[in-house]
Amino acid sequence: MLDSSADRAVGETPPVVSKRSRGLSDRAIAWLFVAPSIFLLLAVNIFPLIWTVRLSFTNFRVNRPNAEVQFVGLKNYISVLTDGDIWQTMQATAHFLIWTIVLQVLIGFALAYLINKKFRGNDMWTTIIVLPMMLSPAVVGNFWTFLYQPQIGLFNYAVGYLTGTDPSTFSMIGDVSLAPWAIVIVDTWMWTPFVMLICLAGLRSIPSSIYEAAECDRASKWRQFWTITIPMVLPFLMLAVLFRGIENFKMFDLVVQLTGGGPGSITELTSINLKREAFEKWRTGYASAYAVILFVTVFGLASIYVKALNKVKQR
C-alpha cells in the first residue's frame, strides 16, 4: 500500500520455496488458501456491486414488490447529477473532509512529535489519548448531542466558563454556522489519535544516524526539522490522510447520530443523503445510481492520491 502497491507485492515477496514438499502440491495449497477469501469477497463485495450497477438502470423500488420493473436507461444518473441536493451534500462532505483532515494532521503530528521526545510515562499517556477511537462512532455521536446541549451540556458549559459567554446563547448543533464545525470537532476528537499513531510510527522509523550526521554539519534544529523530519514523515502523513479521507468520505454513523443532517440540510453528508433515498424513500434505482457515482468518485480520487503518494515515496 505504502510502497507502490503492486511493486511491493511482487518485489518483496520472498523467492518461491522450492517444491520438494509432500502432501498437497504448492499450487493446490495456494488455491486452497486464497480461494475462500476471494470467494467471500466476490459474494459480498463484487456481486452486490454489479447488482447495484444493474439496478441503477431501472426504476425498481424495494417497497413495491408488485410493481413492474422497467429499464430506464441513464435516467437515474441524469436525475442524480441534475439534482441540486447532491451538490449541496458534496459541499457539506468536502467541508467536513477538508477540515477534519487539516485539524487531525496538525494536532496529530504535533502530539506525535511531542510524544517522541520520550518523556517519562509517554506510553501511558499515549494509551489514554488513543481511547476515544475505540468507541463506537454511533454511540459517540449520540452522547455528544448531550455534551453539546446549551446549558446542561459539558461542552457549552466549558466554553462558557472559559470565554465568559452565556452557555445558553449558542447551540453547536442547532446553529447553521456552527453545526458544520460541531461535527468537525467531534470527529477530530475521536480520530486525531489515529493520525498521531501513524505519525509516531513515521517519526520512530527515522534512523538517529541521520540526525547525528546533521548535527556534525552544524545544521540548526529548525533546519533539521524541515529537511529531515518532515520529508521522512511525509509518506506516513499522506497515508494517514488517505485513510481518514476514505473513512470520512463514507462518514455516516457519527454524524447521523449527532445532527441527523440538520439544521436544514447543512450537515447532510452524502452517505446520509444516500441513506434517505435508499432506505427511507426506497427509491432503489435512483439510490443505486447515486451509489455508483459515489463509488466512482472515491475510487478515482483515491487512485490519483495513491499515485501521488507513490511519487513521494520514491523521492
Added chain:
Amino acid sequence: MSSYSVTEPSARQKWAAGTLVVIYALITILPLLWIIATSFKSPSDAIAYPPKTLFEPTLEGYVNLFTTRTRATEQDLKELGEPKTWYDRIVRKDGFIIAGPSRFLERFSNSMIIGFGSTVLCIVLGTAAAYAFSRFKVPLKDDLLFFILSTRMMPPIAVAIPIFLMFRSLGLNDTHAGMILLYTAVNLSLAVWLLKGFIDEIPIEYEEAALIDGYTRFQAFYKVVLPQAMTGIASTAIFCLIFAWNEYAFAVLLTSGTAQTAPPFIPTIIGVGGQDWPAVAAGATLFLVPVMIFTIVLRKHLLRGITFGAVRK
C-alpha cells in the same frame, strides 16, 4: 528502539513536551470520563444545570439499562408490598415496577458473537490468503491484491442496497451468520494486507529447514509460520474487532430483533419520556470495556497494525 545520543532531547524539552501532552490527554479524556460519570448519576442529576461534577452516585442508570419498567398504579404498589431487592428499591422510588429484563444483554451478546466470530473467521481466512500471496506464485496476484483493497472504499450505505436484497432472498437478514460473513468480508481486505506484510518478514529459511526435516507444506505453515506470525495476527485482530464491534450502518439496516448488535441499540435507550442519559452512558461504558481490555493487552502491536504493516521493526 535505539536510543539517540546526540539527538536525545534535553530534560527541559522532555518536561515541556510531557506537560503539553498531558494537557491534551486530560482534555481529550474529559468527555469519556463524563460518560462514565453520567452512568452513575440519577436522571435528574444528569440533566442538571449547571452540569454537576459532584453528585451522589447511584446505579439507577445500570438498573434502567438492564430492565424495562412500567408505571404502576398506587394500588398495584400497595399490593406488591415492600421492595425486595436493591434494584427494586431504586425503580420503586419513582413509582415504577420492573416489568422484565431489557434487550441490552441480548444486544451485547450479539455484539460478542458477531464481533469475535467475524474477527476469528477473518483472521483464519486472512492468514491463509496472506500466506499464499506471500509465498506462492498466485496468478494475477497484483490485480487480486488491489481488488481486495479496493473493496474497502465503498461507502457501506452504497453496498447496503444489494446486500439487503441478497440477504433477504437468502434468508440472511437479521441473522448472526449473515452479519459475521458481512463483517468478515469488509475486514478481509485490511487483514490480508496487514498479514501479508508480517508474513513477508518471516525468513523463508525456517520453512525450508522444516521441509527438509520432512514436514509437509501444510505442517510447515502450521508449526513454523503461524507461531512466528502471532504478533502480527494479534495486531490485525485488534483492528478487525474494533471495526466489527463498533459498526453501525450495516447493523442498523440489516438487523432488527434477533441479530442486532449494541451500537444501534445504545443510542435508542429511552427512559420515562426523554432519553435516559445515565442508562445510555452505562451502556456506552460497558460496551467500551471488552474492546478496551483487548486493546490494552495488545497495545504493543497497535502501532504496527495502524500503519498497515508499513512500519518495520
Added chain:
Amino acid sequence: MPRSYLKSAFAAGVVTGLASLGAATSAQAEDLTLCWAAWDPANALVALSKDFEAKSGHKMSFEFVPWPNFADRMLNELNSGGKLCDLMIGDSQWIGGAAENGQYVKLNDFFDKEGIKMSDFIPATVTGYSEWPKGTPNYWALPAFGDVVGWSYRKDWFSRPELQAEFKQKYGHELAVPKTFEELKHIAEFFQGRVIDGKTVYGAAIYTERGSEGITMGAMDVLYSYGFEYQNPDKPYELEGYVNSDKSVKGLEFYKELYNCCAPPGSSDAYMSENIDAYKSGQVALQMNFAFTWPGINADPNVGGDKSGYFPNPAGPDGKQFAQLGGQGISVVAISEKQDAALEYIKWFAQPDVQAKWWQLGGYSALRAVVEDPGFAKSQPYAQTFLDSMAIVKDFWAEPSYASLLQASQKRFHNYVVAGQGTAKEALDGLAADWKAIFEDEGKY
C-alpha cells in the same frame, strides 16, 4: 392478502372444530411478537398483556423501537419480509403502503366473525388508523392507541398574581389557557428569558426534529389551523394553491416566529423526548407534545399534579382549530405464520374491560364505551383535553409514498424554520412542487 387470511381462517375453523370434539384444549400455544415504539404506553401494554398470556396460553414477546428509529426499522422489517413481528402497532401513515403492498392482513372478515364493530371506536381513529383507502370500510387495523398533539402548561406559574397582573398589563388579556395561537405566542414571549424562582425559563418547547417526522408533526398543527389544506377537497392531488396558499404561508411564518422568539436554547432538533426533558426540568412554560406524555407529566414529582394543566391546540386567525393526529392501530403482519394467535390477541384487546384497564394503565383507549363513560372526563386531569383534541384531528398523508412525502416536508420546514433559509412562501412552493413530483411518479395525474 385476503386470500391467505381466508385460508388461515378456514384452518382456524378446522382446528377449533377438531379441538371441540376432544377435550376443550386451546389451540397450539404460540410465542407471539408484538412490535411497537419504545415509550411509556408500550410498557403499559406489557403489563396489560399479562392477562392475555394467562387466558390464552400464548406467550407474548415485544420489540420496541424508539420513535426516531421506529418508522425506519419497522418499514425496513415489513419491506424486507422479516418475520420478527406477528403483530404490528404501526404508525397511522403506514397504512396505505402496508395495505397496498399486502403487508397487513385485512381484518374485515375477522371483525364480522367476532362481532367487533368499528362504530364502537372513535370515528377519527377508525379513519386515521384502520381504513385504506380512507373513507371506505376496508379495515387493516384495530384502533389501539389514540393520540393527538396538544399542550401542557405550568399551571403554577400561570396562577401567580404578580405574573398575571404584569401579563394583563402587557398584552391586554388574561394569563390563561390561550384561545388562539396569537395568544399562545404572547404567553411564550412573556415567559421567555424570565427568571422564576432564581432560574431562567423559556416560552414554549415545540417540535423541530429533522431526522424522522418531528418538525412536520409540529408545524402542521399551526398550518392546519391557519388554513392549510393538503389538496383541493374537490379534486384530489391538486396541491397548488392549497399547500402553498397565503394562509399556509402565514401559518409557517408563525411557526418560525414561535421558534425564534420562544423555544428554549438548543431545541433545534427536538421531538417528543427532548420536549419532555425541557418541560420536566422546569425550563419551559408551555410544551407541545402528544397526549401520551400527559400521564407521565401528571405523575412527575417536579412538575406533576396541580403544577401542570393541559389544553388542546388553540385556534388560528379564522377560528379554525385542528390538531395533528398521532396514535396507531394494531395490525396482523401478513407474513406471520401465527396469524390465528395474533388475531386472538386483537380479539382479546378489543374487549371493553381490557380497554378500560388499558386507559387506567395510561394507554389512550379509542373505544367509545371507555371515553364516553360519564366518569371518563373527570378520571384524569388531562382526560377532557384528550377528548377535545381528538375531536379536531387531521392526519398527514397516509399514501403508500408517505415516507417520500414526509421527507420533503421535513426538509422544507427545517430549512426554513430552523436553518432560516429562504422565505415561508419559497418553502411551501417548494413543498408543493416536491409533492407534485412524487405524485407524478406515482401516476396520480
